Amino acid sequence: YAQDPGIPDTISIVNAVTVQGQDVAVSINMYNDELLGAVTIPMHWSSPDITLDSVSFVGSRLAYLAQKPVSIYNTQQSMVFGAIVIMEEYIPAGSGLIAKLHFHIPAGIADQNVTIDSISIPPAELLLSQTSGANIYPQMVAGKITIGNPVEPAHIVISPTTMTFEGKVGFPDPSSQSLTISNSGGGTMVWSASHSQSWLSINPSSGTAQSVTSIHAATGGMPVGTYYDTIVISSATADNSPVLMPITLNITTMPPAIRFSPSQIAVSGIQGGANPADKKLAIWTDVPGSVLNWTVSNTSSWLTLSPTSGTPPDSVTLQFDITGLPYGNYYDTIVISDPTASNNPQRVPVTLQVVSDLPVLELNPKILYVVVPAGTNIDDKTFQVLNSGEGSMTYQATESSSIIMSITPSSGTAPQDVALGFKTFSLGVGDYIDTVIVTSPEAINSPQVLIVNFHVTESPAMITLFPSSISFSYYECWQGPNATPPSQTFQIGNGGGDPMVWHLTHSSDWLVVSDTTGVEKDFITLTLNADGMAVGTYVDTLVITSPQALNSPRYLPVTLHLIPGSQPPFMVAENTTVNIPAQEVFGIGLAELSSVAEVYNLNPGCMNYWIEDAIPWLRILDTAGAAPAVIEAALEVGTYTYGVYPDSFYVYSAEATNSPQKLYVNMLVWRYHGDANWDNHINISDAIYIVGYIFRGGPLPQPHFITGDVNCDGFVTINDAVYLVNYLFLGGDEPCGNP
Structure with missing residues (x-):
């Protein structure tokens, strides 16, 4: 709400003085510089020793109005009164008395100052309603009743005056915050603190000022949203008791992260033959509470994706069409996108190999990286001679090197594993390059060259794995209502001295790895994509390689035990x-x-x-x-x-x-907006119903809150009652959204 231009509209309470056993009237004055259609004045007094007997409008600026609802809550030391213009003239601009509060002052109570100030008593709050239905939030000048000759009371001071907690779905509770409670008045002040929401806790919840207490918000299991509570700090000796501290808890989700498996896809087909089998790309997010709305795209006509959008867990089917493609390697990239994802976009390389229907000479690898501990003769290393085309293919391998001492076998028929023997003990620390030339009279791409890269070092890298194997147990279909997705972690380390870059591959679709490449030491998280799989035992092997490591590759077996439910479904x-x-x-x-x-x-x-x-x-x-x-x-x-x-x-x-x-x-x-009591008619009873909801703690508009929203602003306030009265009696606009 806002103030209007000019001098602020003001509600002021006139101080009063009395003694024990002598009742007292407290005047409430209002200044306003525009016509008003309604006022709402909720108030609170600080002492439980006195009670409010009545509210009088005699001689006040509101006396002429028929509708002046009053509610008194002596047990809560609070009250609310209002005034609504129905058939009368609007409340004119001006200044003066609007009500008197008649308090009963018992004999025998202590000398004291009783503070009277505004308060919010939902749904009623301090506001003035203009004839247009717009709200003004007036300033408030508090007052007090002085009973007898009180000594200076205690006065509660809190720091901070509000608190906000920021929580994330699926993450630990936000850090606790400290609240300092002080006494800026006289005497000793014993305080207590209370609240209403189960997610909020105060420790300690009572003490003697000055004190520091801890405020904690427990967010476990709470969905996304904004939550509110109020800490009420009370003291029997404080003149401003209770003091209210609003608490706001914002629970949000972290942005989703795009996860996918496998990290790359390769297929092959024979030129002029059948299309390669379809492949699956799994897509998900591992950020608790987040929603990933993914899309996928690619550029090549030989690759079709279906579907091209979705929400996880889900998978994309890759279909390949090699019709009319000449032999060779083809490359495309699947782009996985979600603008809200923290790692948007992600790319999946796709390789299509169309092999010739004639022999094609292929070497695996094309570059052989050989790690040599200085001063040693390294063991034989192997490469493969392959025919990636069709038909039979022979080969001949030759070299002219002082380091490569043997090729076994140096000729033969593909496919063939070929071992290279070396003489390396005399090589100094450093890098050396050599080649092996492989020819084939039948191959359409002969010759091919194998590059051999020798790295001589005093302290070669060594791949270490911990643990050496991993096993999962997973229920078929469903893990239970409170289950969390299973995951396990293993460590890749370097037990040597040289730097090491590692790569990880595996074959199954049910196993999902968090990373497929890294540098030096790293922790890898394994999760499952096993929904829809049949009961049984499944095995995959993680292959960890590093061209810098002397003991590459290393293997880590992973076992999945997919088991049926052990109890009958309930x-x-x-x-x-x-x-x-x-x-x-x-x-x-x-x-x-x-x-x-x-x-x-x-x-x-x-x-x-x-x-x-x-x-x-x-x-x-x-x-x-x-x-x-x-x-x-x-x-x-x-x-x-x-x-x-x-x-x-x-x-x-x-x-x-x-x-x-x-x-x-x-x-x-x-049927109708404005039919707040749901009797299929719009009349004055609906205005009274709305007033009862706002001022008297009555029920919500029925059967849906929206029936009380007469002006379609999304809220039910005194504005709606004024709007309805204007419609019924003063020729105002009809309620919105009605036939």
Whole structure:
């Protein structure tokens, strides 16, 4: 809310003096420089020793108004009064008395100062409503009642005056914050602190000023959103007790991170032959609570992706078409994108090898990296002579080197592993290059050259792995309602002296690795993509290589035990929505709902379900499937008119021991914005209903909060009551959104 231009509108409380046993009246004055349609004045007094008997408007600026609701809450030392213009003239601009508060001052109470100030008593708060419905938030001048001859009371001072916590879904609680409570007045001040929300804690919650207490917000299991609480610091000796400290807790998610497997894809096909088999690319995010909306794209016509967008866990099918392609290697890149992801975009290289229908000479590797400890003769190293085309192919390998001493066998028929013997003990520290030339009379690309790179070092790199093997156990279909995704970590280290760059490969689609390349020491996290797999034992092997490491490659076996559920399924079917409001004037058509229920198995393992219903106004979008599932539905209002339409449906499972489960739903049909009491009419009773909700703690507008939002600003406030009164009595605009 805002102030209007000029002198601020002001509510002021006039100080009063009395003695024990003598009741007192406290005057409330208001200054306003514009016409008003309503006022709302909530107040609080600091002492429980006195009580408010009544509120008088005699002789005040509001005396002529008929509607002046008053609520007194002596047990909470608070009250709220208001005034609403209905048939009368608007409240004119001016200054003067608007009410008197008549307090009972008992005999025998202590000498004291009783502070009177504004307070928020939801939904009522201190505001002035202009005739247009706009709100003004007036300034408040507090006052006090002096009873007897009080000594200087204690005065609560807190630092800070507000606190905000920032939490992340799936991450540890935010750090605790310190609250300092001091006494800026006289005497000794014993304080206590209270709050209402279970996620907030105070330790200690009482003490003697000056004190420091710790405030903690426990965010575990809380969804994304903004949460509020208020810490109330109270002291029986303080003149400003209680002091309120607003607490805000913002829970957000970290941006999603794009994860995928495998990290690269390679296929091959014979020129003029059948297309290579399809491949799968798994996409997911491992950031708790985040949502990844991914898209994929590529540029080559020989590669087709399907689907090209989705939300994880999901996979993309790669289809290859080699029709008309000459032999050779083809390259494309799949780009995985989500603008909100922290690592957007990610790229997956794709290699297509179209092999000739004639012999093609290929060497693997093309460059042989040989690590040599200084002063030693290194063991033989092997390369492969391959035919990546068709037909039979012979080869001949030759060299003219003082380092390469033998080639075994130097000739033969592909495929063939060829061993190179070396004389390296006399080489000094450094790098040396040599070559082996391989020819074939049948190959269409003969000759090919193998480059041999010798690296002579005093302290070669050595790959170390810990642990030496990893095993997972994973339930088929579903891990249970409170399960977290399984993951395990292993370490790649360097047990030597030279720097080392490592690379990791594996073959299965069910195993997902966090990184496939790195430098020196690193921790690698393994997760599973095993949904939909059959019960059984699966084995994969991680191959860790490094051209700088003397002991490359190293192998780490990974075993997955996919097991059935150990207990019979126990079905849990719970409503997420029971009462479904719908406006009658939506007419025939579907209004999609986020969900009406959720179904899951209380025990780990598989459970299928199906739904049987004959509800004419509710259309279940998917009537069968595998748990866990969110049951989504669409509401078909059709020709249904104002009223309540109760119904139910059943959820069945052939495997569950407690099938079926019955769920109830009600369609609550309303017609008008402004029909806050849901009687299918708009009249003065709806204005009174809204006033009761705001001032007297009455129920929410029914059957949906929106029926009380007469001006369609998204809120229900005194403005809506003024708007409705203007419509009913003063020729104002009709409530919004009505037929």
